[in-house]
Amino acid sequence: MFATVPVKKLSIESSRPIARVVPARSRTSSLLLILAALPLLATAEPSGLEAPPESIKQWYKPANKRQVWLHTMFNLRRSQQAIEEYAGAREGELVKKWVAAYAQSYRQIPEMVPEWGVEADLDALGGLEQAAAAGDLPAVKSALGKLGRSCDSCHLDHQAVTALLMRGPDFGPLQVQGQPFRKAMEGLSTQVNRVKIGAEDGRWEPAQTAATVLKQQLLDLGATCDQCHQDAYPKERILGSSIQEKLTELDSALAKGDKEETGKLLGHLGYNVCSRCHGVHRTLTDLREELSP
Ligand code: HEC
Ligand code: HEC
Ligand code: HEC
Secondary structure, three states: OOOEEOHHHHOOOOOHHHHHHOOOOOHHHHHHHHHHHHHHHHHOOOOOEEOOOHHHHHHOOOOOOOOHHHHHHHHHHHHHHHHHHHHHOOOHHHHHHHHHHHHHHHHHHHHHOHHHHHHOOHHHHHHHHHHHHOOOHHHHHHHHHHHHHHHHHHHHHHHHHHHHHHHOOOOOOOEEOOEEHHHHHHHHHHHHHHHHHHHHOOOHHHHHHHHHHHHHHHHHHHHHHHHHOOOOHHHHHHHOHHHHHHHHHHHHHHHHOOHHHHHHHHHHHHHHHHHHHHHHHHHHHHHHHHHOO
16 A cells, blocks of 8 residues: 655645745736635645556556556546637537537546545536537536636646656666665765765775776666666666776776865766756655655
């Protein structure tokens, strides 16, 4: 089972009223809106981040051949757009056609994930179908607007976390040279700091040894990129030839006992190798771990 992460742990407050209020145009109107939202803030349960129910897994790879849930969502967005555009152009027959497609996808939501059934507004859906059948285009538009609020509401609660857990890369099971990925990360950090401490104290020999180990560790890490990336580009950008050059320069700076140059090169590596990859992969991995047991 997925765990529900208590709000406190991630320090995310119920941000819904705030998020909607802040972009308001004038200061006075945003103040009024904030005041209007205060009772909501005071009474609403904090929303927190919640992992989706297990039942959604069957609608994603690897349990399913396709990302069925996601494609249902794409279908909804496409048919919603078609309904809006044809209603605007007073094309009643085409509205009817796309309302049927929309309704079919929409009804799949509670069927696929019964736990989220309450999020689907089937009354409004019935209203949309009736309006389309009667050729009442203004009523079509207003029913569609109402249904749109059900999309927004579920997305606020579930979209980001579902995308992360169902489709985001999972570094958890990865190994680097037989070590858990996280251990390998700690190893990198240890060697980087050993170089730094050695340079600081003029102890160049241990610093050189650490730099040699670091180089090998980065090669080993690079081998893991290929497990997910079919193209060479992401690895080239973070661990490619320009970084190899910097590692060679680091060797000579250490051999010369050049403290300033060593500092500069470590800074370059820290930014271009570690921080860049962390920006893409670490934060989401940390979040994923918070959300999974
Ligand atoms: C794949 C790109 C990638 C590169 C390159 C990378 N890291 Fe990481 N790093 C990660 C990911 C992903 C995590 C989160 C791992 C986890 O929590 O399971 C992480 C976590 C860490 C952690 C925390 C480990 C822990 O115990 O939570 C440290 C420390 C770390 N990295 C150091 C470094 C250093 C130092 C470098 C550069 C020399 C570096 N990393 C380069 C992806 C990368
Ligand atoms: C019961 C919850 C729920 C309802 C109701 C819902 N969605 Fe979604 N929707 C999700 C989740 C969860 C995701 C994230 C799926 C993912 O990224 O794999 C999502 C993702 C999407 C995406 C993909 C966005 C992207 O580009 O990655 C679109 C488009 C979308 N929904 C459209 C709609 C529309 C239109 C409606 C209303 C007619 C709707 N959804 C109703 C839960 C819901
Ligand atoms: C567990 C799977 C996985 C592993 C292992 C992995 N990545 Fe990724 N990475 C992804 C996914 C998925 C994306 C987003 C889609 C894409 O770009 O392929 C991504 C995106 C990226 C991006 C941003 C997009 C781009 O092409 O520039 C970079 C940079 C990147 N990864 C670097 C790395 C490096 C370097 C390694 C190895 C040290 C690595 N990744 C290992 C799955 C992974």
